[in-house]
Amino acid sequence: TEIYEKSIDLASQKMLQKAEEEGIETAWDRYEKQLPQCSFGQLGVCCRNCNMGPCRIDPFGEGAQKGICGATADIIVARNFLRMIAAGAAAHSDHARDAVLTFKKMSEGEAGSYRIKDEAKLLSLASEYGIPSEGKSLEEVAGKLADTLLQEFGKQDGHLQCTRRVPESRLKLWAELGIEPRGIDREIVECMHRTHIGVDNDAVHILLQGLRTGLSDGWGGSMIATDVQDVLFGTPQPRRSTVNLGVLSSDKVNVIVHGHEPILSEMIVEAAEDPELLKLAEEKGASGINVAGICCTGNETLMRHGTPIAGTFLQQELAVITGAVEAMVVDVQCVMPSLGELTGCYHTKFISTSPKADFPNTVRMEFHENRAYETAKEIVKIAVENFPNRVPEKVTIPEEKQECMVGFSAEAILSALGGSPDPLIEAIKGGAVRGIGAVVGCNNVKIKHNYGHVNLVKELIKNNVLVVTTGCNAIACAEAGLLLPEASEMAGDGLKAVCKALGIPPVLHMGSCVDISRILVLASAIANRLGVDISDLPAAGAAPEWMSEKAVSIGAYVVSSGVFTVLGTIPAVLGSQAVTSLLTGGLNGVVGASFAVEPDPLKAADLMLEHIDEKRKALGL
Ligand code: BF8
Ligand code: SF4
Structure with a gap:
C-alpha cells in the first residue's frame, strides 16, 4: 500500500516514509501481513468458549451449522x-x-x-x-x-x-x-x-x-x-492548544503521556514544571520539558491544561519514529505492545506505570496515589537524563501542527449558551442548526487514518449539523483544523452564524471516551427541556473508524439511550442474520434507535442527515 493511502495526515505520511527508509515496522505493515484476515472471525462465527471447541459455523450453509454443544x-x-x-x-x-x-x-x-x-x-x-x-x-x-x-x-x-x-x-x-x-x-x-x-x-x-x-x-x-x-x-473550560506530531520539540525534553487515566498524566504535567527538573534539563542541554499526549489521557490534560497532543491511536508508533521522544509513559488501554520493540530502535525510554498493565521492554515505574508526585518526578527525571542520548541523525520532527480550541464540558457549553440550553434549542427549532451529530471513536488500519473522521465531520457541519466529539475523533478533527472558531467558514450558513455569534467552533471537543457521558448529560438536558425522550431529538451518532471493545460498549449504551448510530467499520456479527437484523433494524422497535454500518463517510453523513430530518419532522420542525 502506498503511504498516501495509509493516512490523510501529512505529518503521519512523513513518519511512515521515515519508517520505511529506516526499515521500521508499523501497525500498517503488520496489518498487511495479516491479510487475508480469517473470515470466520470476521463474521463472528468462531467459538472458543469451551474446550470441546474451537467450533465454527460454515457461513455458506454446506459444512457444520452447529457447534458441538449445538450452538447455532x-x-x-x-x-x-x-x-x-x-x-x-x-x-x-x-x-x-x-x-x-x-x-x-x-x-x-x-x-x-x-x-x-x-x-x-x-x-x-x-x-x-x-x-x-x-x-x-x-x-x-x-x-x-x-x-x-x-x-x-x-x-x-x-x-x-x-x-x-x-x-x-x-x-x-x-x-x-x-x-x-x-x-x-x-x-x-x-x-x-x-x-x-x-x-x-x-x-x-x-x-x-x-x-x-x-x-x-x-x-x-x-x-x-x-x-x-x-x-x-477541574471541569474543563474552553482554551486553546496545538496538536499533531509537530508539537514535539527539537530542543526540549519530550515526554509523551499515553493511555487513559488522568491520575497519572495530571501528575506528569505538574512534575514537568518542577524547578528542580527544569534546572536539570538545562544542565542536560535542553531548553525545557515538553509534555504531549496521545489517545485519551492526552485528551484529559488537553481539556484541563491545554497540554498539546501529539496524535491519535494510530500515531503512537509514529511519535516514537520521530526519534525525538525521550520517554513514552503509559498506563492502560490502547497502548500497542509493539512499542516495546520499537522504542528499542531509538533512544526512547518506554515506561509502564499501571499495576494492571505491563508491556515488553518497559522500565516499570508503578504508580500509587500515596506518592504520586514523587513517582511522576522520577519518571520525568528519567526522560530528562535521557535527553543527551538523542541521536541527531535519527531525529525528524514533522513541522505540521495545528491550533485548536477545546474544553467543551457540558457545563462549559451551557455557560457559552448563557446558562441554559434554550438558545441552542431555539437555533434547532429555527433551523439554523439542523441537528446534533456525536462523532467519536478510534482509528482502525482498515480505514485510511483520519479519512473517515474528517470527511464525515466536514460533511455534517457543511449541512448545519453541530458536531460534538470525543476520543480519537476529536484529535483527528483538531489535526484537520476543525476545532477552531474559524472552521465555521466550512459550515453551512445557519451553523456558521450561530458559531460566530457564540464564538465557538462548529465541532466541540467534549473530552476523552469516558466523557461521552458528557454528551449523554447534554442530550438529557435538551430532551428534558423539550419534554421529550432522547430518541425524539434530531441527533445521531457515529464511530467512523472504531476498533476497540470499549467502542462496542459505547455503541450499546448510545443506541439504548435512543440515539441512531452509524459504524464505519463492520462489527463481527454478519455471520448471524438474526443478530445483524436486530442490531440494524429490530432495535428500533425495542429502544427507539438502531445501528447502521457505512464505511463511506459521506454516505454515513447522509444516513445521519436523513435520520435528523425525520426526527425534525416528527417534532413538527
Ligand atoms: O478511549 S477512541 S483508540 S484512545 S478506544 Fe482508544 Fe478508541 Fe482512541 Fe481513548 Ni477511545
Ligand atoms: Fe464449546 Fe459450544 Fe463453543 Fe463449541 S460452540 S466451543 S461446544 S461452547
Whole structure:
C-alpha cells in the first residue's frame, strides 16, 4: 500500500516514509501481513468458549451449522458480541473505580498529591446524591461521596444512581424491557456467566443483557469517571492548544503521556514544571520539558491544561519514529505492545506505570496515589537524563501542527449558551442548526487514518449539523483544523452564524471516551427541556473508524439511550442474520434507535442527515 493511502495526515505520511527508509515496522505493515484476515472471525462465527471447541459455523450453509454443544451461528455471534461489550464496559468502569479510589484516599489525606479542584461540582454532586454538606469539611463530603459511588460498583439491586439524569420516559422503557443497569460489576460478571457454555442460548435474550451492560458503562462507570475526575482535576473550560506530531520539540525534553487515566498524566504535567527538573534539563542541554499526549489521557490534560497532543491511536508508533521522544509513559488501554520493540530502535525510554498493565521492554515505574508526585518526578527525571542520548541523525520532527480550541464540558457549553440550553434549542427549532451529530471513536488500519473522521465531520457541519466529539475523533478533527472558531467558514450558513455569534467552533471537543457521558448529560438536558425522550431529538451518532471493545460498549449504551448510530467499520456479527437484523433494524422497535454500518463517510453523513430530518419532522420542525 502506498503511504498516501495509509493516512490523510501529512505529518503521519512523513513518519511512515521515515519508517520505511529506516526499515521500521508499523501497525500498517503488520496489518498487511495479516491479510487475508480469517473470515470466520470476521463474521463472528468462531467459538472458543469451551474446550470441546474451537467450533465454527460454515457461513455458506454446506459444512457444520452447529457447534458441538449445538450452538447455532445466532447464539455464537450474540455471545461473542456480548463478551466484547463486557470487556469494553469493564475497561471504562475499572478506570472509574480507580478514579473513585484515588478520590477516597484523597479525602482521607492519603493521596497528598491530589486536591479538590472543583468545589462547586463536588457540592452539586453531593446534593444530587443526597449527601449533606452543611457544616462539613469538603474532605468529609468527598469521603461520603466516594463511599456512595463505590457502592455503585457492587450494588446487587435497584438501579444505578446516575440514571436519575435520564428522561423519565426512557427510564420507564428500560424498566419495562428489564435492562435498567443494577450494579456496574454485576452486569459485567453476568455477561461472563451467561456466555459460559450452556447458560444463555437465545440471541435476543443475550443482546438485551448487552444493552444493560452498555448502560452500566455510559450511565455508570464512564459517568462516574468523568464526574470524579472533574472534581479532582477541574471541569474543563474552553482554551486553546496545538496538536499533531509537530508539537514535539527539537530542543526540549519530550515526554509523551499515553493511555487513559488522568491520575497519572495530571501528575506528569505538574512534575514537568518542577524547578528542580527544569534546572536539570538545562544542565542536560535542553531548553525545557515538553509534555504531549496521545489517545485519551492526552485528551484529559488537553481539556484541563491545554497540554498539546501529539496524535491519535494510530500515531503512537509514529511519535516514537520521530526519534525525538525521550520517554513514552503509559498506563492502560490502547497502548500497542509493539512499542516495546520499537522504542528499542531509538533512544526512547518506554515506561509502564499501571499495576494492571505491563508491556515488553518497559522500565516499570508503578504508580500509587500515596506518592504520586514523587513517582511522576522520577519518571520525568528519567526522560530528562535521557535527553543527551538523542541521536541527531535519527531525529525528524514533522513541522505540521495545528491550533485548536477545546474544553467543551457540558457545563462549559451551557455557560457559552448563557446558562441554559434554550438558545441552542431555539437555533434547532429555527433551523439554523439542523441537528446534533456525536462523532467519536478510534482509528482502525482498515480505514485510511483520519479519512473517515474528517470527511464525515466536514460533511455534517457543511449541512448545519453541530458536531460534538470525543476520543480519537476529536484529535483527528483538531489535526484537520476543525476545532477552531474559524472552521465555521466550512459550515453551512445557519451553523456558521450561530458559531460566530457564540464564538465557538462548529465541532466541540467534549473530552476523552469516558466523557461521552458528557454528551449523554447534554442530550438529557435538551430532551428534558423539550419534554421529550432522547430518541425524539434530531441527533445521531457515529464511530467512523472504531476498533476497540470499549467502542462496542459505547455503541450499546448510545443506541439504548435512543440515539441512531452509524459504524464505519463492520462489527463481527454478519455471520448471524438474526443478530445483524436486530442490531440494524429490530432495535428500533425495542429502544427507539438502531445501528447502521457505512464505511463511506459521506454516505454515513447522509444516513445521519436523513435520520435528523425525520426526527425534525416528527417534532413538527
Ligand atoms: O478511549 S477512541 S483508540 S484512545 S478506544 Fe482508544 Fe478508541 Fe482512541 Fe481513548 Ni477511545
Ligand atoms: Fe463449541 Fe459450544 Fe464449546 Fe463453543 S461452547 S466451543 S460452540 S461446544
